[in-house]
Amino acid sequence: MSHSLRFQHILTPRGMERHKRLVVDKQGLITAVEDDAGPHAGPFDGWLALPGMPNAHSHCFQRALVGHGECASGSDSFWSWREAMYGLARDMSPEQLRAVAARAYADMLRGGFTSVAEFHYLHHRVDGSRGPEMAQAVIEAAGEAGIRLVMLPVLYQQGGFDQPASVRQQRFIHQRIDDYLTLLESIGPVPAGIAPHSLRAVSTTALVGLLAGADALLPAGYPKHIHIAEQLREVEECVEATGARPIELLAQAVKLDASWNLVHATHASDAELALMADADVTAVLCPLTEAYLGDGIFSAREYLRLGGRIAIGSDSNVRIDAVEELRLLEYGQRLTLGRRACLATSEGLGIPLWRLAALGGAAAVAQDVGEIRVGAYADLVVLDPAASPLAGLPAANALDGLLTAGSGESISATYVGGRRVVNGRCHQSETEIQAAYASALQELGIS
Numbered sequence: 377m378s379h380s381l382r383f384q385h386i387l388t389p390r391g392m393e394r395h396k397r398l399v400v401d402k403q404g405l406i407t408a409v410e411d412d413a414g415p416h417a418g419p420f421d422g423w424l425a426l427p428g429m430p431n432a433h434s435h436c437f438q439r440a441l442v443g444h445g446e447c448a449s450g451s452d453s454f455w456s457w458r459e460a461m462y463g464l465a466r467d468m469s470p471e472q473l474r475a476v477a478a479r480a481y482a483d484m485l486r487g488g489f490t491s492v493a494e495f496h497y498l499h500h501r502v503d504g505s506r507g508p509e510m511a512q513a514v515i516e517a518a519g520e521a522g523i524r525l526v527m528l529p530v531l532y533q534q535g536g537f538d539q540p541a542s543v544r545q546q547r548f549i550h551q552r553i554d555d556y557l558t559l560l561e562s563i564g565p566v567p568a569g570i571a572p573h574s575l576r577a578v579s580t581t582a583l584v585g586l587l588a589g590a591d592a593l594l595p596a597g598y599p600k601h602i603h604i605a606e607q608l609r610e611v612e613e614c615v616e617a618t619g620a621r622p623i624e625l626l627a628q629a630v631k632l633d634a635s636w637n638l639v640h641a642t643h644a645s646d647a648e649l650a651l652m653a654d655a656d657v658t659a660v661l662c663p664l665t666e667a668y669l670g671d672g673i674f675s676a677r678e679y680l681r682l683g684g685r686i687a688i689g690s691d692s693n694v695r696i697d698a699v700e701e702l703r704l705l706e707y708g709q710r711l712t713l714g715r716r717a718c719l720a721t722s723e724g725l726g727i728p729l730w731r732l733a734a735l736g737g738a739a740a741v742a743q744d745v746g747e748i749r750v751g752a753y754a755d756l757v758v759l760d761p762a763a764s765p766l767a768g769l770p771a772a773n774a775l776d777g778l779l780t781a782g783s784g785e786s787i788s789a790t791y792v793g794g795r796r797v798v799n800g801r802c803h804q805s806e807t808e809i810q811a812a813y814a815s816a817l818q819e820l821g822i823s
């Protein structure tokens with residue numbers, strides 16, 4: 377049974393269009409985008425609908441670290457934060473993971489994201505033994521929240537370049553690729569891809585074996601994600617261990633193409649940026665987390681000038697807001713380059729940037745999302761014309777207002793596959809999700 381959704385304005389590949397009706401089939405796909413008679417046909421379902429933003433990089437369990445780790449010790453860094461994260465990962469049960477993940481996913485839906493690529497590495501039981509429970513907990517949480525999930529089980533083999541894993545990493549580790557492939561197979565009907573954690577954690581020899589194994593299990597074009605060049609120390613260690621910079625090394629080891637997603641790539645050299653753009657990979661940028669962890673700023677303006685594709689991710693999930701990710705992406709360029717409107721075009725800032733990130737996100741999750749068009753899923757976010765940054769703005773300027781002055785608070789409703797999961801800023805299962813999250817934090821001793 378199909379149904380229709382009517383909006384005063386929608387952002388389609390053709391631009392901002394007025395008075396449109398979307399027909400959505402029972403699978404949640406858009407089957408028609410039609411002119412609408414306007415207000416005389418009854419009330420609209422909303423003011424201005426945008427394609428929902430795919431979240432191209434998430435570690436849902438890290439949501440539980442919100443509000444912790446801000447104590448200056450004189451040398452706090454990514455690496456000391458990582459120790460705090462390992463402490464959390466050591467103790468979390470499947471039930472606790474489900475509760476924390478559902479909180480993160482509901483917040484994503486309230487913050488402009490409608491699908492998520494979950495870079496999942498908290499695999500094994502608390503005692504280190506194998507079982508599918510942790511992956512299943514993530515899948516159940518996505519179902520409860522109503523977000524479109526793409527699972528990216530992570531292959532994590534070693535603690536650093538030629539270094540064994542530490543005890544604190546034991547829940548993440550698969551020494552044998554066959555064991556990892558068994559996990560990948562167990563994920564079942566949920567769309568999946570692969571995620572070698574990083575070149576620190578997976579050798580280039582293992583990477584080749586991983587691809588051969590995954591090619592036999594997953595449909596052609598399945599997404600491949602890897603953390604890369606996030607920290608200067610990581611780049612230095614890579615050069616020391618292998619003689620090459622990380623992105624150069626990856627390109628030597630595998631054939632990069634549009635199915636590859638390089639997460640962060642913060643410290644890519646000019647030559648590596650060109651290599652990435654030529655290979656048609658997606659740069660997955662997580663500006664809020666990169667700022668939170670003190671990683672640095674990706675050369676986004678240069679990468680777009682080279683024709684590169686970008687997506688955004690909420691990564692550590694400390695702050696979950698697609699609008700704020702894009703604002704910080706733009707403002708990072710302004711602060712670095714000393715000029716304004718760095719990622720803008722003649723259409724302004726908001727429309728082209730939202731569109732670029734949504735399309736790049738669609739490539740990163742390998743799903744028919746990221747555009748409002750026939751054949752795509754009806755994954756939508758609807759802006760609230762009464763939200764203070766948008767009040768009085770014409771639709772053509774709404775996204776510039778949103779990107780510079782708004783946030784997820786400016787979103788009134790969210791749809792996934794044509795089904796409304798957020799209404800009036802409130803997630804459909806808010807009460808249950810919040811109660812379970814609060815008790816999980818209490819059990820973990822971090823409330």
Ligand SMILES: [Zn+2]
Nearest residue numbers: 435495603691
């Ligand atoms: Zn990450």
